[in-house]
Amino acid sequence: MEISHIIVLAVIQGLTEFLPISSSAHLVFIPQLLGWQDQGLAFDVAVHVGTLTAILWYFRQDLRPLLHAWxxxxxxxxxxxxxRxxxxxxxxxxxxxxIGLILSVLDLDEALRSTVIIATTTIIFGLLLGYADxxxxxxxxxxxxxxxDVLFIGLAQAIAVIPGVSRSxxxxxxxxxxxxxxxxxxxxxxxxxxxxxxxxxxMETIKLAKQADQLVWLDMGLGVLFSAISAYLCIRLFMGLLERMGMMPFVIYRLFLGVFLLVWIGF
Known part of the structure; x- marks a missing residue:
């Protein structure tokens, strides 16, 4: 991968993983929009390691007492x-x-990654986010x-296996x-x-196990670094502004993004 592609995709993953705008949707359509080669499974694993690092660092003072209490x-x-x-x-x-395990076994992951599905879910669940807010x-x-309450949130989270819904x-x-x-x-x-x-x-690492000698470790390392930095900064900024700005900016963004994608594919 080109360095510029690595940085852009890693930063996008870091910024969108924890915002309510769907990181998977952005990682699917942005390479298609720009005519880039698919980044591949290894890079997806790397940027997720970066975002995991960011969230663990952000909650570093909370996790120890929580885990001790558990x-x-x-x-x-x-x-x-x-x-509790x-x-x-x-x-x-x-x-x-x-749900993720079932989709993986049935190999339905790619079937859900169509631009029409991403655009539709981006709009529908953006409106639902606005209603809830x-x-x-x-x-x-x-x-x-x-x-x-937790079961309700967990069942809702299961819907996020569909790109465009946004887990967060x-x-x-x-x-x-x-x-x-x-x-x-x-x-x-x-x-x-x-x-x-x-x-x-x-799960993705298991799939990569047979390709270890083919991995471009520099690309993966840069993906981890840039996604971790951008994710941490995004979380800090988001939490600092959330109560004042609410969810409406993200609702508006999702509506514009969904409409743009539908226009782009000539729907």
């Missing part, structure tokens, strides 16, 4: 607010993990989620509909991303 709950069978949150992340991961009560934190977008939408405030919705969505990125990256 481990204590395993030993004592007594739940605290912190341990970790169990919630685990429960919320199960639906999308099962306008009507949500925004009165609860992520520590007040019940088991049924649909989980924030579900959380807002349940009455979480914007910051809490974003924090829970980001925490949910950790096991998902680990699982998805693990």
């Amino acid at each position: 481990w204590q709950s395993c030993l004592t069978r007594e739940l605290t607010a912190e341990s 949150l970790v169990w919630g992340v685990i429960l919320g991961t199960i639906p999308v993990a099962l 306008k009507t949500g009560l925004r009165a609860r934190s992520e520590y007040q989620l019940t088991g049924w 977008g649909i989980t924030m939408t579900a959380a807002l509909l349940l009455g979480l405030n914007r910051t809490a919705a974003a924090r829970f969505s980001f925490l949910l991303s950790i096991p998902i990125i680990v699982l998805a990256g693990g």
Whole structure:
């Protein structure tokens, strides 16, 4: 890959992974739009490692007490607010993990990557995000989620296997509909991303195992670096401005993007 392509795609992945605008959609249509060669599975794994690094670093002060509380709950069978949150992340991961496994076994991943599907889901779920942001009560934190709340968010997250839906977008939408405030919705969505990125990256790494001698390690290293930096900066900026600006800028962006894609393919 050319250096310019690596930087652009890595930065796009970093910026879009945690914003409610669908990173998978951007990684599918931007190379097509610019006439670039497909970046390949190895590069996708690399940029996901970068975004995982960013989210782990962002939550570095939160993860240790959360994991400690979770481990204590395993030993004592007594739940605290912190341990419930970790169990919630685990429960919320199960639906999308099962759906992702089924799609992988049936080899349906590529069938869902059409531009029409991406454009349609970008518009529909963008409008739903706007509705949730306008009507949500925004009165609860992520520590007040019940088991049924988490299951609802987890089932919503499973829909994000379809490109254009946006994993972060649909989980924030579900959380807002349940009455979480914007910051809490974003924090829970980001925490949910950790096991998902680990699982998805693990499955893709297994596929790459037979190609280890063919990998371009410099390309992958640069992908990790630039996606990690851009993702971390994006998270910091997003969390700092979220309560003031709300979700409407992302809703508007999604509508314009969806319409643009439909016009582009002559739909």
